[in-house]
Every structure is written in C-alpha cells, then in structure tokens.
Amino acid sequence: MNHIKAFALAKWATGEKLELIEMEGEVGLVQDLSDTLMIIKTKTISQFQKIDSLPSKKGRWYYLPFNKEIIQLVLATTDCNQYNIEMLISAIQSKILNGNIILNDNQKDNILQLLNYFEKQYNKDPKQIKQIMQILDNTKQSVQQNIEKLINNKDQLSQIEIKSLELEDTSKVFYDTAAAVHRKNRLNRLKRRLFIGGIALISISFICYWIFY
Numbered sequence: 001m002n003h004i005k006a007f008a009l010a011k012w013a014t015g016e017k018l019e020l021i022e023m024e025g026e027v028g029l030v031q032d033l034s035d036t037l038m039i040i041k042t043k044t045i046s047q048f049q050k051i052d053s054l055p056s057k058k059g060r061w062y063y064l065p066f067n068k069e070i071i072q073l074v075l076a077t078t079d080c081n082q083y084n085i086e087m088l089i090s091a092i093q094s095k096i097l098n099g100n101i102i103l104n105d106n107q108k109d110n111i112l113q114l115l116n117y118f119e120k121q122y123n124k125d126p127k128q129i130k131q132i133m134q135i136l137d138n139t140k141q142s143v144q145q146n147i148e149k150l151i152n153n154k155d156q157l158s159q160i161e162i163k164s165l166e167l168e169d170t171s172k173v174f175y176d177t178a179a180a181v182h183r184k185n186r187l188n189r190l191k192r193r194l195f196i197g198g199i200a201l202i203s204i205s206f207i208c209y210w211i212f213y
Helices: 029-040 082-097 105-120 126-212
Strands: 004-011 016-022 052-056 059-065 070-076
Touching: 004 029, 004 082, 004 105, 016 029, 016 105, 029 052, 029 059, 029 070, 059 082, 070 082, 082 105
Parallel strands: none
Antiparallel strands: 004 016, 004 070, 052 059, 059 070
C-alpha cells in the first residue's frame, strides 16, 4: 500500500480537475478527488493560506493554493507527516511547475519521481528530508554548472574551429593570389626576353645586310 498516493491540480472555485497523477496500483482516485473538490469549492480559500486537508475514502487530501485560481493537492494516508506533504507540494511547485499548470509528459514523470521519493521517505523526520533535498539540489546545480561549462567549452571550440576555417580560407586566397602574381611575373619576364631577342635578331639581320649587300 502506498502512503503517498497522488498529486492533483484543480480550480478551487469550480471544483474542476486539471491534472491527476496517480501512483502505481491506485484505483478509484478520480471519483475520490471529485468528491473532495466538491467540498473544497464550498470553502472560502485565500491564495496565501497555509496547507489544509480533508479526509476522504482513500485517505486524506492535503491542499495548498498555487495561485488565486488553482490549488495543488496530494493524497496520502492519515499517518503521513503533514510537514513532509507540504515539503512535497513545495518541491513540485518550485522545481517542476515553475508557474505553469499545463504539464508536459516530462513534468508528469518528474512529479511521479518526487511522489515515489517521498513515498520511500514518508516516515522520516522532515529535517532529514529537507537535508536530503538540499543535497539533491546542490548535486543538480553542480551537474547543471558542469553541463554549462561543457556547452561553453563546446562553443569556444566551435569558435576556434570557425577561426581555423577562416584562416584556412585566407591562406588559400593568399596562396592563389601569390601563384597568380608569380605566373604574371614569369609571363612579363618572358615577354621582355622575347622583346630583347627580337631586337637583337633585327640588329644582326641589319648588320649582315649592310656588310654583304
């Protein structure tokens, strides 16, 4: 039997269910949530109120406002520590929802992982769980920083590669230009030699004609 059973998002004024993420093996939670929401919508709820709860056939629904329209709910057994439930809701809100109530598959999987984590830790002291969550946050932050460093290094390598290609292109242009200049100089030298040779040939022909004729 699960001690942490489900997480839900709903509109408290209308009792409309938006999301329900159930732990494996749980059944009949949709109707249980619907019945609880019918009670919640009759209550006066403040956006800034603290966590509260209502008993149900499946356990106890803990609820906490997400904003002025939406509430977050967690279904748990009656022997769960309320502070741990509040920590679970806070973790989901800050680490996964980020102000967004439309969940994608990845966010749903992450919420389910948190539910499973708190299920394993349900009877631990809240201070212990808080310390563990802090360690996980620090580890996640460290991993994120390492990923960012790798991305930055990759960007730097890409810039070096681009500059290398640009240098290679510049070198090729320089080589092609130098080769063209060299060919032009050789052609000019050949023209000068042919011009001088032609003048010499004409001069010799004129001298021979002068002597023999």
